[in-house]
Amino acid sequence: MKVVISGFYGLGNTGDEAILESIVDNLRSEVPNIDITVFSLSPEQTAREHNVKTVYRAWRRENKEKIKALRNADVLISGGGGLLQDTYPTKFLFGPLPYYLIIAMLAKLCGARVMFFSQGIGPVTSTWGKFLMRCFANKADFITVRDQYSKDYLHELGVTRPKTVVTADIVFAFQKKEDQACLQSLNLTGSEKLLAVSVRPWFEHSDYEDKLASALDELIESDSVTPVFVPMEGHHDVDASKRVIQKMNNASACHLLAGDFTPNQYLNFIGGCEATVGLRLHSLIFSALTAVPHVGISYDKKVESLLKRSGMWDYSFRLEDLDRDQLVENTRDVLNKRADLSMKVAENAAVMRDEAIENIELLKKYFM
Template sequence: MKVVISGFYGLGNTGDEAILEAIVDNLRNEIDDVDITVFSLSPEQTAKEHNVKTVYRGWRHENKEKVKELRQADVLISGGGGLLQDTYPTKFLFGPLPYYLLIAFLAKLCGAKVMFFSQGIGPVTSTWGKILMKVFANRADFVTVRDQYSKDYLHKLGVTRPETVVTADIVFAFQKKEDDACMKSLSLRGDEKLVAVSVRPWFEHDDYYEKLADALDELITIEGITPVFVPMEGHHDVDASKRVMKLMNKAEACHLLAGDFTPNQYLNFIGECEMTIGLRLHSLIFSALTAVPHIGISYDKKVESLLKRSGMWDYSFRLEEFDAEKLKANAREVLARRQELSETVAVNAASMRRDALENIELLKKKFM
């Protein structure tokens, strides 16, 4: 079986690279002699990291190669992750939404089947974006989405022709390999109460940096935690982490991981922490995978959906409702009830892992 995978790959985003690794590993586990090609912005790096064939993902060059691969493909996997959205400006041929839909349309023209795979849908708010979704997304052969909200959103957008099944983020099927590179990079005594902190730039609510800094200062003083910032998207998250630390009185008690570790290395590190406080969706998924209780700061419905499924929504916040005093209280409660909450998270994560593996089973059922 020949598979082409299209997504946000080769751009240094830990969550998306974890998605790709989970897809590739599970395809190889479940399908004999599967032939995989990935459309990537860094094709040489992606080929080396995943042992796959690659083609440059952009339109500037290697378009003949894209067509060649799609003509030979049995199925295009579009996803996973939040590809179908117009948070970034969407014009006729520019922006993520038209890109991924046009790749899917090209695959159909080339005779390949199309599966939107383990996707989180939206937001799609522009008139042009809604037209693109209704015209092109309805041409997909099959769709799996990572939460019920995404399925409902698709139907609201008028995407009703392809069968749509709710599963879970494919990263819940990630195959963890032991690797302590992150831990070795830090100067630690060994008895610290580590708390993973994942932040990202978010300009609409940039007051959250100061609130988070205040909460971490108090938790260091009262609970004796050691915050470790985990940058999930390179220099963007490194800069956001430094911004929080600059606002802290006890920044010397914090650590900042480098922004170039692999998804598997970040996953292993988070698994060693007492708790996670995070904005990035996949920092929270990594926490759930390793049964680490987590407090999410939700900037998007996809984060809120995950927190409800993991069992940690009662301790979490929408970004616009973020309250430093409530975070302090919730964090103290999570730390006090860590073992109990860890068991709850583990049970919920096991359920989501089964749902995530269903993505592969459904692909086999529909296209083999």
């Protein structure tokens, strides 16, 4: 079986690289003689890290190679992740939404079948974006989405023709390998109470940085935690982490991981922490995967959906509703109840792991 995988790959986003690693590992485990080509912005690096064929993903070069790969493919896997959205500017054929839909249409024209795979849908708010979804997403052969909200949203957008099944984020099927490079990079004694912290820039919402900085200061002083910032998207998250640290009175008690560790290395690190306070979706998924209780700060429906499924929504916040004192209280509560909450998270993550593997089973059922 020959597959082409299209997604946000080769751009240094830990969550998306975890998605790719999970897709590739599970395809190799479940599909005999699988032949994999990935469209990547860093094709040489992706080929080296995953032992796959690669083609440069953007339009400025290797377009003949894209068409050749799609002509040879049995199926295009579009995803996973939040590809089909117009949060970022969409102008005619430029922007994430048109790109992924055009790749899907090219695949159809080249004779390949198309599966939108383990995707979180939206937001799609522009008139043009909605038109593109109705015209092109309806051409897919099969769709799996990572939450019920995404399925409902697809139907609201008029995407009703392909069979759509709710599964879970494919990263819940991540095949963990032991690697403590993150921990070994830090100057720690081994007795610290580690609190993983994941932040990100998010448009006009930067006031959360002050609230988080103040909350972390109190948790350091009253609960003896050691915050470690885990940047999930390279320099973007490194810069956001530094801004929070600079606003803290106890900045010297914090640590900041480098922004170039692998998804597996970040996963192993988060798994060794007492708890996580995070914005990034996949920092929370990594926490759930390793049974680490987490306080989420949701900037998007996909984050809220995950927190409800992991069982940690009662301790979490919508970004616009973040309250500094409540954040301290909730994090302290999570630390005090860690053992019980860890068991609860592990049980919920096991269900989502089964659902994540269903993405592969459905691909086999409908495309082999």
